[in-house]
Amino acid sequence: MFVNPVYAQCPVCIITVGGGLFxxxxxxxxSLLISIWISALNTAVAYYMVTKxxxxxxxxxxxxxxxxxxxxxxxxxxxxxxxxxxxxxxxxRSLLGLSLGLLISIFSIHLDFILRRLNKGKVYFYxxxxxxxxxxxxxxxxxxxxxx
Numbered sequence: 001m002f003v004n005p006v007y008a009q010c011p012v013c014i015i016t017v018g019g020g021l022f023x024x025x026x027x028x029x030x031s032l033l034i035s036i037w038i039s040a041l042n043t044a045v046a047y048y049m050v051t052k053x054x055x056x057x058x059x060x061x062x063x064x065x066x067x068x069x070x071x072x073x074x075x076x077x078x079x080x081x082x083x084x085x086x087x088x089x090x091x092x093r094s095l096l097g098l099s100l101g102l103l104i105s106i107f108s109i110h111l112d113f114i115l116r117r118l119n120k121g122k123v124y125f126y127x128x129x130x131x132x133x134x135x136x137x138x139x140x141x142x143x144x145x146x147x148x
Contacts, residue, residue: 030148032088033141035097036104040137042068043105062106069102088148097144104140108133 024034046064053059076082076094084092091099112132115124125131 032093032097036101039101108136
């Protein structure tokens with residue numbers, strides 16, 4: 001008996017991140033920091049969505065994460081929100097945040113898999129799949145808060 005791993009992210013977490021983004025904009029938090037969380041939300045939605053797709057060719061969290069990333073960048077560009085005003089490291093703040101969020105989210109998902117593999121397929125602590133990405137995103141946010 002072989003069990004396929006599940007690549008889902010918690011739908012409650014997806015809603016929580018979305019609500020957090022709404023509050024962040026109201027409190028005038030920097031667009032780089034908000035974009036990190038937007039991209040993390042996109043990645044979480046993508047990995048959750050693939051669990052509902054039956055066609056093998058479309059059942060890739062990477063594919064959907066990159067597609068959501070590109071659609072978000074296209075939307076921000078069309079709506080002229082990618083202005084490159086006040087860039088960080090020469091890159092637009094929102095574009096940098098989206099890119100970092102995508103990379104950090106995928107890294108944290110893989111870190112969860114590595115931790116499970118090291119522990120013979122079991123989690124080290126309850127809600128590990130939620131806590132690991134959340135802690136990495138919070139640390140990344142604090143690091144970039146200090147840099148900018």
